[in-house]
Amino acid sequence: MKKTTGTDRSVTQNWRPATRAVRAGTWRSEHGETSEALFLTSGYTYDDAATVAARFAGDAEGMTYSRLQNPTVAMCEERIAVLEGAEACRMQATGMAAMTTALLCQLSAGDHIVGARAAFGSCRWLLDNLLPRFGIETSVVDGRDLAAWEAAIRPNTKVFFFETPANPTMDIVDLEAICALAKAHGITTVVDNAFATAALQRPLEWGADVVAYSATKLMEGQGRVLAGAVCGSQQWIDEVLLPFQRNTGPNCSPFNAWVVLKGLETLDLRARRQSANALALAKSIESRVPVMLHPGLPSHPQHDIAKKQMDDFGPIFSFVLDSRAQAHAVLDALQLVDISNNIGDSKSLMCHPASTTHANMGEEARAEMGISEGMLRINVGLEDRADVIEDLDQALKKAGL
């Protein structure tokens, strides 16, 4: 394997983001292939016993087993790290494997974690159910409220955990303020950046320590595979994350990493076009829906913070109708947009969180998170925006709006 300029950080750090997304991390075999190779192998062979001994001792570079290293996964990890502006990245099998790894690798019984209340359902499950079972204390706060984060800090607080924009309320967490507060107390911030991706928002630039991903979403971009990633400093990845990952094995398969690697080549293009499509759609229906939740619109309560920390606002937004029946009527009237709970896809997809992604948590927890019965969430894809706007127009009309 020959490393290209894409693996030389002194070169890649000078590239602009779209170039990084296409070229960072590339290695080439003796065939000189243009598209990165897919190494579907679990093991490796060695020319002699001394070589393998040196690799296992850490004295020589080289792969030993795909739970520890794989060339295709390593290419994707390097590409994600360079895009994020992170020293290092490791991939996991799913976004939830990434979140679980990012938290469990650094928390022990007796530690305390503070999380934002508006979160992906399974991220809330980690805070509400899994971590307490292992003696890790958890607090949940309104992520928009700096004073609430500060008030939740205890002497044993180790981690702040949040996503921004948050799913599906579109709450924005002030990255600079919350990361500064954490830093002042020696607390590690873990930011779930799945909605925006590094193409639109780079939390490390605002002081975050760790960025965790569902790469299944906008990063992969075409709804094909599940994958996750965790980015941080080289020291944190080597000393904190790797001992956990190498021994527990939440690894990403080479095939899925390869699909994400190819998806990243179009990330910049997709993120910008889908953001523009989403903003145009939100503007076209804003006056017809009771509540519009799009961080790119001046009507969003945290529009100024979103503008400060995001390059663009992403493909996803939510809006609230008067009832579950009305929300379901809009879904049932759609002709182009699919009813689907996935996001980040190049196809436009819409869902009703209260009866799908956030159904299990119960009505009380939903109300606390700000998820009402009439809320709809849409991921706007790469179709011609005029067609999506026309579809929503006719669906809202049919639902009496």
Ligand SMILES: *Cc1c(COP(=O)(O)O)cnc(C)c1O
């Ligand atoms: C989808 C999602 C996850 C979970 O990712 P999977 O790849 O489905 O495991 C976590 N956080 C956010 C914000 C998500 O949107």
